[in-house]
Amino acid sequence: MTIARKLVSASALAGLSVILAGCLGGGGGGGSSRPVQSGVEGTWIDAQGTGLSTISGGIFTTVATDTGQKLAEGSYALTGTTSVRITGTSLIRQAPISFNCLLVSTSQLNCTSSAGTQFVLTRRA
Known part of the structure; x- marks a missing residue:
């Protein structure tokens, strides 16, 4: 391998490492390093x-x-990159539940039940 080719390969590998670190890193500045959660999970x-x-x-x-x-308890299915459909059972009422939620920020889900009731869920740190 020529020196130029080695430099190009090393440069590409270094760039990939920076990109992966940016995706996996939890942000800077003291304290604990925790990844930023995206999506509804x-x-x-x-x-x-x-x-x-x-x-x-x-x-x-x-x-x-x-x-x-x-x-x-129940299950969920992603219906888009920022939306989820949740179905299951209310164990208190022994009745089916169903609602759709939209991720409006990394820390807020706006949800609407099948009956039309709206509510907000906030991500717990």
Whole structure:
């Protein structure tokens, strides 16, 4: 391999490393380094602070923040890059649930139930 070719290869590899570090890094400045979450997967809390929902690996669950009792469970499907459809069962009412959510920022999901009720979920750090 010629010196010029080695330099081009090394340069390309260094550029790729910088790009990957930017995608995987959690941001600068002291404290813990945690990746910025994108998409709908994560832990979310309702506006009243009573229910903690987890959206991960195709599974949706909600537990009461005070007792840890499971309130709802189900599954979800991404319907776009910033939208998700969640279906499942309310364990309290023993009734089906269904709602659509739109990721309006990395920390806020705006949701509408199949009955038309609107609510907001905030990403839990």
